[in-house]
Amino acid sequence: MSDWNVTVTYRGTLDRETTRAIAEALVNRDGIAANTPDGRFSVAITSHFGGDKAAGDALDTINKALMASGVGSVEPIAVEAMEYDEYERRVREPDYPELMSAGEVAEALGVSRQRVHQLAVDHSDFPAPLYELSAGKLWTAEAIRGFRHHWTRKPGRKPARIA
């Protein structure tokens, strides 16, 4: 059975000495204690058990470390447990979208920058920009690639209108 990662969240914040004391108490379990911006702290460790057993093992182990480091007995408000490979995949994954400016959209679609703006007007299914700034629009690369996938390109200029 593969190892699991378990992250347990609690209410409250920790000072420097306490985050270190908890991490040192859990060094054999790869432990890290950290504050989050919303007045909570979390402790993450490795468990050699899987599933429900991983969560139970982690809660017990972390509780002992919290007691030993002077935090005392605190009730967890969230427990997240997952197979280690999945945890590592999530850690490596960027947590923000890849963005493209008009120049990069033009490059991705093989058109000019002017044509990008024209496409946005002509095609109701052209992706909406994520940001519209004074410096220009920014799209998510994922949306642009999606558009490129189903876009039926019609080469050549539009025929001139005859009055």
Next chain:
Amino acid sequence: MGDDIDKLVKWARSQMWTVERDGSNHYQFANPHGDHVTDYPSTPSSQRRWHNLVAALKKAGLRWPPPSKKEQRAQRRKEQ
């Protein structure tokens, strides 16, 4: 792992985080508001502890991995 922590520290500082190395050779990470986030040894014991550090910093608001140069240019334009 040494290169990774150097890269992470450099990036965090560029994002207005404070990263100090204390007398025990531990890095102290504080967010741009100056709030303490976590502590990490400069000679970590395992790759998994590194993963736990990265997960904790991401949860505390640090974007990771750093965007490509192209995305950083776009980010700068966004901020102008």
